Amino acid sequence: MYSSLQRADDLTMRPVGPQPRTQVKWSPSRMTGMVAFGDAVTAISPSTQGQTRVLMAGATGGLQCDVNTGTGVPPATLAEFNFNGGGSDFYDVSLVDGYNLPMRIDNNVGCGIASCPVDLGPNCPAAQKGPFDSTGFPVGCKSACEVDVANGQGANSPNCCTGSHNTQPTCLASGVTNYQYFKSNCPNSYAFPFDEPSGTALWTCPTSKNAAYTITFCPPP
Secondary structure, X not given: OEEOOOOOOOOOOEEOOOOOOEEEXXXXXXXXXXXXXXXXXXXEEEOOOOOEEXXXXXXXXXXXXXXXXXXXXXXXXXEEEEOOOOXXXXXXXXXXXXXXXXXXXEEOOOOOOEXXXXXXXXXXXXXXXXXXXXXXXXXXXXXXXXXXXXXXXXXXXXXXXXXXXXXXXXXXXXHOOOHHHHHHHOOOXXXXXXXXXXXXXXXXXXXXXXXXXXXXXXXXX
16 A cells, blocks of 8 residues: 655655555645546656646556646546635546546545446446456456547547537437446446536535545455
8 A cells, every 4th residue: 555645745655564455645735636547556746737646557658647648548547636626626536538447535524435446347348348468357448438439430429428429418328338337336436528417426525624535446345
């Protein structure tokens, strides 16, 4: 387990012994936003854009967010934050870019918990299953959007909410391939770009509570 709990201008990591899960903890002092993603090795680095992001092994840009492609290589589970947005912290566990490991966001002030605690790889629908490790075990589950992009259909896709489907009224959960697989297994996650009407995609916490947040990778179900 690796943990960190400090100001945004003093980001470090310290191993605290072998643990079955990986955790990152911090208080968002002077932080404006953050994305966490990747495998199982956690690194913390201030970005060049005035934000702070947590990156994983395999992330583009190494230990620093790439200014053009700073999110993880899909499929990738994301933890997303926007701090002090009009008096509230906004956060979610996103499967919009697909899934590659379970994740949970906790806090110490009693606000809601965003999570996807289930391994979505083994039972992922066949067209979206993968990539696979050397033994053939699925270590990810692609989003339907990623499949459309790979097939040259990403520019006008109900799965990507692009083209003629680029607004909430024209991009509904009912039109997203295998939406229910992601949402039924991980109801407290963001399952497609316009998932907020579900009521369990985007979570808020009053900034005045000065919450400290914990991201847990591979939490217990």
